[in-house]
Amino acid sequence: xxxxxxxxxxxxxxxxxxxxxxxxxxxxxxxxxxxxxxxxxxxxxxxxxxxxxxxxxxxxxxxxxxxxxxxxxxxxxxxxxxxxxxxxxxxxxxxxxxxxxxxxxxxxxxxxxxxxxxxxxxxxxxxxxxxxxxxxxxxxxxxxxxxxxxxxxxxxxxxxxxxxxxxxxxxxxxxxxxxxxxxxxxxxxxxxxxxxxxxxxxxxxxxxxxxxxxxxxxxxxxxxxxxxxxxxxxxxxxxxxxxxxxxxxxxxxxxxxxxxxxxxxxxxxxxxxxxxxxxxxxxxxxxxxxxxxxxxxxxxxxxxxxxxxxxxxxxxxxxxxxxxxxxxxxxxxxxxxxxxxxxxxxxxxxxxxxxxxxxxxxxxxxxxxxxxxxxxxxxxxxxxxxxxxxxxxxxxxxxxxxxxxxxxxxxxxxxxxxxxxxxxxxxxxxxxxxxxxxxxxxxxxxxxxxxxxxxxxxxxxxxxxxxxxxxxxxxxxxxxxxxxxxxxxxxxxxxxxxxxxxxxxxxxxxxx
Amino acid sequence: xxxxxxxxxxxxxxxxxxxxxxxxxxxxxxxxxxxxxxxxxxxxxxxxxxxxxxxxxxxxxxxxxxxxxxxxxxxxxxxxxxxxxxxxxxxxxxxxxxxxxxxxxxxxxxxxxxxxxxxxxxxxxxxxxxxxxxxxxxxxxxxxxxxxxxxxxxxxxxxxxxxxxxxxxxxxxxxxxxxxxxxxxxxxxxxxxxxxxxxxxxxxxxxxxxxxxxxxxxxxxxxxxxxxxxxxxxxxxxxxxxxxxxxxxxxxxxxxxxxxxxxxxxxxxxxxxxxxxxxxxxxxxxxxxxxxxxxxxxxxxxxxxxxxxx
Numbered sequence: 001x002x003x004x005x006x007x008x009x010x011x012x013x014x015x016x017x018x019x020x021x022x023x024x025x026x027x028x029x030x031x032x033x034x035x036x037x038x039x040x041x042x043x044x045x046x047x048x049x050x051x052x053x054x055x056x057x058x059x060x061x062x063x064x065x066x067x068x069x070x071x072x073x074x075x076x077x078x079x080x081x082x083x084x085x086x087x088x089x090x091x092x093x094x095x096x097x098x099x100x101x102x103x104x105x106x107x108x109x110x111x112x113x114x115x116x117x118x119x120x121x122x123x124x125x126x127x128x129x130x131x132x133x134x135x136x137x138x139x140x141x142x143x144x145x146x147x148x149x150x151x152x153x154x155x156x157x158x159x160x161x162x163x164x165x166x167x168x169x170x171x172x173x174x175x176x177x178x179x180x181x182x183x184x185x186x187x188x189x190x191x192x193x194x195x196x197x198x199x200x201x202x203x204x205x206x207x208x209x210x211x212x213x214x215x216x217x218x219x220x221x222x223x224x225x226x227x228x229x230x231x232x233x234x235x236x237x238x239x240x241x242x243x244x245x246x247x248x249x250x251x252x253x254x255x256x257x258x259x260x261x262x263x264x265x266x267x268x269x270x271x272x273x274x275x276x277x278x279x280x281x282x283x284x285x286x287x288x289x290x291x292x293x294x295x296x297x298x299x300x301x302x303x304x305x306x307x308x309x310x311x312x313x314x315x316x317x318x319x320x321x322x323x324x325x326x327x328x329x330x331x332x333x334x335x336x337x338x339x340x341x342x343x344x345x346x347x348x349x350x351x352x353x354x355x356x357x358x359x360x361x362x363x364x365x366x367x368x369x370x371x372x373x374x375x376x377x378x379x380x381x382x383x384x385x386x387x388x389x390x391x392x393x394x395x396x397x398x399x400x401x402x403x404x405x406x407x408x409x410x411x412x413x414x415x416x417x418x419x420x421x422x423x424x425x426x427x428x429x430x431x432x433x434x435x436x437x438x439x440x441x442x443x444x445x446x447x448x449x450x451x452x453x454x455x456x457x458x459x460x461x462x463x464x465x466x467x468x469x470x471x472x473x474x475x476x477x478x479x480x481x482x483x484x485x486x487x488x489x490x491x492x493x494x495x496x497x498x499x500x501x502x503x504x505x506x507x508x509x510x511x512x
Numbered sequence: 513x514x515x516x517x518x519x520x521x522x523x524x525x526x527x528x529x530x531x532x533x534x535x536x537x538x539x540x541x542x543x544x545x546x547x548x549x550x551x552x553x554x555x556x557x558x559x560x561x562x563x564x565x566x567x568x569x570x571x572x573x574x575x576x577x578x579x580x581x582x583x584x585x586x587x588x589x590x591x592x593x594x595x596x597x598x599x600x601x602x603x604x605x606x607x608x609x610x611x612x613x614x615x616x617x618x619x620x621x622x623x624x625x626x627x628x629x630x631x632x633x634x635x636x637x638x639x640x641x642x643x644x645x646x647x648x649x650x651x652x653x654x655x656x657x658x659x660x661x662x663x664x665x666x667x668x669x670x671x672x673x674x675x676x677x678x679x680x681x682x683x684x685x686x687x688x689x690x691x692x693x694x695x696x697x698x699x700x701x702x703x704x705x706x707x708x709x710x711x712x713x714x715x716x717x718x719x720x721x722x723x724x725x726x727x728x729x730x731x732x733x734x735x736x737x738x739x740x741x742x743x744x745x746x747x748x749x750x751x752x753x754x755x756x757x758x759x760x761x762x763x764x765x766x767x768x769x770x771x772x773x774x775x776x777x778x779x780x781x782x783x784x785x786x787x788x789x790x791x792x793x794x795x796x797x798x799x800x801x802x803x804x805x806x807x808x809x810x811x812x813x814x815x816x817x818x819x820x821x822x
Contacts, residue, residue, distance in 0.1 A: 060694075060695070060820060079697065080694065080696070080697045081697030081699075084696075084697050090695070094691070095692075096689070096691060096694075096695040097689070097692055098684070098685045098688045098689040098692050098693070099688065100688055101681075101684065101685065101688070105681055106685075106692075108678070108681060109681050109685045109693065109696055109698065110682070110685075110693070110696030110698045111678075112678070113678045117677050117678060117679065118676060118677055118678075119676055119678055119680075119681060160696075
C-alpha cells in the first residue's frame with residue numbers, strides 16, 4: 001500500500017528536459033508526466049532517449065536543462081538515494097541484484113536497520129514474506145538470487161520497490177526476459193499496484209504490451225517527444241509509425257518454399273555449459289534448404305550453447321553434427337565457415353565484431369587472408385577491402401560516416417546489418433541467426449527480417465534462435481522449443497499457438 | 513622432547529609470527545571484499561613500522577607509537593583510496609607504486625633520522641590471571657603482548673562486521689555488483705574509501721606489530737615481503753576472515769618450524785637438508801593455493817573501478 005503520509009506521489013511532471021552526452025543530444029526538451037493510479041508507457045526505439053529520461057528522473061543522470069516537479073513542487077534529484085526518499089523506485093533492464101546475496105539481503109542493502117549497526121535480516125524477511133503474500137509474488141526471502149529464475153528475480157526487484165514504499169515505479173523493458181505467461185503474471189501485479197494508487201512508468205519498444213497495459217502512451221524518437229496519446233486511440237500501426245517516422249511493415253508476406261535436402265543435421269548432441277553441467281541434452285534437429293527453423297525459449301535454456309556447438313565454438317560431448325551430409329564434429333570454426341556455414345552470434349559486440357576495428361576491417365573478419373582481400377595469403381589488398389565494404393554499406397543500408405569508422409560508434413542496428421552483410425555475402429548454405437534483432441530498432445529489425453526471408457527464398461537453411469516469440473512466429477516454417485537444454489516440443493507454422501509455445505518455454509511438455 | 517619443542521617453542525612462535533599477517537590480511541580482506549585490490553600493503557606496513565618505531569625511539573611512549581602507526585595508515589589508506597577509487601587507476605600497478613614509495617621513503621627516513629639499527633623497548637608480555645598459568649595452553653596462547661592479542665581479536669570482529677552488520681552488507685554488495693549497490697542508494701565510492709582506509713590502518717598496525725612488539729627495531733625492508741604474503745592469504749582464505757586466519761597460522765607454523773629446524777633435527781638425531789627447510793613455507797603456500805580453491809565469496813568486481821552508466 002502507498003504510505004499516505006510522506007511518500008504519496010500524486011503527480012510527477014518533467015518539463016523541457018535536455019540531456020547531452022559527448023557528441024549526442026540524447027534528450028531534447030522532452031515534457032513528460034505521470035499521475036497516481038495510471039500506467040504511462042514510454043515507447044521508442046533503442047536510443048530514442050527513454051532510458052536516459054528515466055535515469056534522470058531516478059537520479060542516475062543529471063539533466064543539462066529542465067525541471068522536475070513532484071505534486072507541483074520543484075525537486076532536485078541528484079542521486080538514486082534522493083529518488084528513493086521521494087518514493088520513486090526503478091526496475092532496471094539489467095537487474096540490480098547481488099547474485100551471491102539472499103533475497104532478504106538484497107532488500108536490506110541500502111536500508112537503515114532497525115537495530116542500528118547490526119543487521120535485522122529476520123525482520124526484513126518477515127516483511128518480505130508479508131508483502132509477497134499481499135501482491136502474490138511468491139518469493140522466499142532466504143534464497144540466494146542466483147538460485148532464482150529471471151522472472152522470479154524481477155519479482156524480487158518489484159518487491160524491493162514495494163518494501164521501500166515506492167509510490168512511483170519505473171519499469172525499464174520489464175518484459176524483455178519473460179515468457180508470455182510470466183508477462184501475464186507481471187501485468188496482473190502491475191494492475192494490482194495501479195489499483196492501490198501507485199504510478200507506473202512502463203518503458204518498452206513492444207507495441208502489443210504497451211497497448212495491453214497502458215492508460216497513456218508517450219512516444220519518443222531521436223531524443224524528442226513525438227506525442228502523448230491515450231492508449232484507447234492508439235493502434236499498433238499508428239504507434240509503429242510514430243516510433244519510426246514512416247510506415248512500417250509488421251506482417252510479412254509468407255510464401256511457401258519448396259523444401260529440399262537437409263543442410264544441417266544434429267543427432268543426439270550433448271554439450272556442457274560454461275559452468276560444467278549439461279548445457280544441451282540429446283538434441284536432434286534438421287534444417288532443410290529453404291527453411292527457417294525457429295528455436296523458441298527463455299534466455300539461458302541452452303540457446304547460446306546450441307549456436308556455439310553448431311558454429312564450432314563449443315565442443316560436443318556426444319552426438320554428431322552434419323553440414324550438407326558431411327560430419328563436421330571435428331572441424332574447426334574456420335573450416336565450418338569455409339564449408340558454407342554462417343553465424344550471426346548473440347553477443348554481437350563480443351563474438352560478432354571487434355568493436356575497436358573499423359567497418360572495413362570487420363567486413364573482412366572472415367576471408368581476410370583469401371582472394372580478393374589478400375594477395376598470397378599475406379598482403380592485404382586494401383583497395384578490394386574498401387570496395388567490398390562500400391558495396392555492403394550501400395546494399396545493406398548501413399549508416400556509417402565512412403569505411404574507416406570504428407564499429408563501436410555505430411548504432412546496434414547498423415552493427416547488426418554489418419554482421420548480416422558479412423555473413424550473407426558469403427553465400428552460405430546454412431545460417432545460424434542468434435537473437436538477430438535484439439537491441440535493434442524497429443526499422444532495422446524489419447530490414448533484417450526481410451533479408452532473412454530473402455535468404456530463405458534462395459535456398460539457405462536458417463536456424464533462427466530468438467527470445468522474441470513474435471519474431472519466431474513471423475518468420476519460421478517450423479518452431480522447436482528449447483527448455484533446460486532439451487528440445488521439448490516442435491510445431492509447424494500452421495499449428496503454432498502462442499499459449500502452447502509459452503507453456504513449453506516454461507517447461508511444460510507438449511500436449512499430444 | 514620433540515613434543516615439548518613443538519608445543520612451546522614452535523606454536524608460541526607461530527602465533528607471534530602470524531601477528532603481522534593477520535593485521536594486514538584482515539585489512540586487505542575488507543578492501544578486497546569491497547572490490548579493491550590493494551597491493552601496496554607492504555609499503556604501508558614499512559611506513560607504519562618506521563613511524564611507530566621512530567616515535568617510540570624518540571618519546572619512549574608505546575601509545576604514541578601506536579597512534580603514529582594509525583595516523584600513517586590513515587594517510588596512506590586515503591592516498592591509496594584516492595588513487596584507486598577516485599582516479600580509478602589500474603590497481604595492480606598503483607599498488608606496486610605505493611609499495612615502492614613506502615619502501616624508499618621508510619628506508620630514507622631511517623637513514624636520515626636514525627642511521628644504525630637501535631632496539632627500542634617494545635610492548636611487554638601481558639600476564640592474564642589464571643589463563644597464563646594453565647599448563648601448555650598458557651604458555652602457547654596466553655604468554656604474549658597486547659598487539660598479538662589485538663591481532664587475533666580483529667578476526668572475529670571482522671567476521672562479525674562483514675556478516676552481521678549493515679556496513680558489511682554494503683561492503684559485500686559493492687564488491688559483487690556495484691551497479692546494484694549504486695542503484696540502491698549506496699555510495700560505492702564512500703564504502704570503498706572506508707574499506708581501503710581501514711586496510712591502510714590495519715597494514716600500518718601490521719608494520720608496527722613488527723617494529724614495536726615483535727622484533728623491536730627497524731631496518732630497511734624490515735617486512736621482507738610479508739605484506740605481499742598477506743595479500744595472497746586473503747585469496748587462500750577465500751575472503752573469509754577465519755579462513756584467512758587459518759592460512760596465516762599455517763604459513764607461520766611452517767615458518768616457525770623452519771626456524772627451529774636445527775633443534776628439531778638434534779632432538780630427532782636426523783638430518784634434514786637445509787634447502788628443504790627453507791623451501792617448506794613456499795611449498796605449503798603453493799599446496800594451499802591448490803587445495804583452497806573455494807571461491808564462493810569471491811568479489812566479482814575485484815580490481816574493477818566503478819563508473820556509473822556505460
